[in-house]
Amino acid sequence: MSARRAAAALAVATLGLALPLRGQEPAAPPPDREALAAPIAVTLRAVPDPPAPGAPEPTIGDPLWATVRAFGPSGTYLLPESVVAAYGARPELAVLGSERRDGQLRLRLALFRPGDVVLPTVAARVATAEGETLAVPVVSDTFRIASVLAPGDTLLADIKPLWPSPGIPPWVWLALAAAVALAVTALWWWWRRRRARGAPEAAAAAGDPYAEARRRLEALATEPPTPADRILAAGEIGDALRDYLAGAWGTSARERTSLEILGTLPDPLVASRAALGSVLSEIDLAKFARLAPAAGRVPALAERALAWLESAEAARRPPVAVEAAS
Numbered sequence: 001m002s003a004r005r006a007a008a009a010l011a012v013a014t015l016g017l018a019l020p021l022r023g024q025e026p027a028a029p030p031p032d033r034e035a036l037a038a039p040i041a042v043t044l045r046a047v048p049d050p051p052a053p054g055a056p057e058p059t060i061g062d063p064l065w066a067t068v069r070a071f072g073p074s075g076t077y078l079l080p081e082s083v084v085a086a087y088g089a090r091p092e093l094a095v096l097g098s099e100r101r102d103g104q105l106r107l108r109l110a111l112f113r114p115g116d117v118v119l120p121t122v123a124a125r126v127a128t129a130e131g132e133t134l135a136v137p138v139v140s141d142t143f144r145i146a147s148v149l150a151p152g153d154t155l156l157a158d159i160k161p162l163w164p165s166p167g168i169p170p171w172v173w174l175a176l177a178a179a180v181a182l183a184v185t186a187l188w189w190w191w192r193r194r195r196a197r198g199a200p201e202a203a204a205a206a207g208d209p210y211a212e213a214r215r216r217l218e219a220l221a222t223e224p225p226t227p228a229d230r231i232l233a234a235g236e237i238g239d240a241l242r243d244y245l246a247g248a249w250g251t252s253a254r255e256r257t258s259l260e261i262l263g264t265l266p267d268p269l270v271a272s273r274a275a276l277g278s279v280l281s282e283i284d285l286a287k288f289a290r291l292a293p294a295a296g297r298v299p300a301l302a303e304r305a306l307a308w309l310e311s312a313e314a315a316r317r318p319p320v321a322v323e324a325a326s
Helices: 003-023 031-037 080-088 170-206 209-220 227-249 258-263 267-287 297-316
Strands: 043-048 063-071 093-101 104-111 115-118 122-127 133-140 142-145
Touching: 080 093, 080 104, 080 122, 080 267, 093 267, 209 227, 209 297, 227 267, 227 297, 258 267, 267 297
Parallel strands: 043 133
Antiparallel strands: 043 063, 063 104, 093 104, 115 142, 122 133
């Protein structure tokens, strides 16, 4: 056999061995093992409730409802506290309450960003039928939030129209909103400057910021007689908390908005951000949007503020462990 024929025969033999190896596939695992290895498919989505017929579009700070729709295998349960805690830690929204309806979790929210708002993806927890707890992301549909603030305004709450008369040209509403916004901004800056000038004397007179804040909050834990008094009382609750943060923790809480306060809390207070954000959001609705709290809400708001004050003071002055003498 010539050298060329021998090389051709060797190539054919080699190709005949390679083809079967190239066509082989790894053996598939048994069906039961594959089912055990597959992750549990759970989908969570926050869906805004459709507005009632004829209802106005929600604006910044208006309470609105959203339903957390869960899809997954039977025997899997959503832990609602994990959803409330996850959303409550976000400074751009406030969780005002929650309820169960038709087997689904509904959240009462207030959003502080205008336009098409998509809530940030947060991690909730679900319990499986086997007793395991899994972290599952909660995605969001789009919330449409309107605002009548002038471009460039930084107020948290929008300025409400002063009268609902039909037929008024749009430019009248815009001019009125701009004038009211400018007046409120000027008043707010004047009040902050005046309070900043009197802050050292007030701090010296108060002595202990915690004791002074607790005294003020306990005095406010009563029901005001009129809606206007409820608005003033809610503002004073917020002032007591801001003065405590400034005096006890050395922050610039008196000169900052609620969102700025929540975003710059000292490290020991980060764990209680959700509780403080819920209180400040309800106060802002009364103080800036002039929405009077419902009857009975001011004492409850003062009690929540007192509870947060106690936790903040415990973080500032943790108990000191004393070793027993041997």
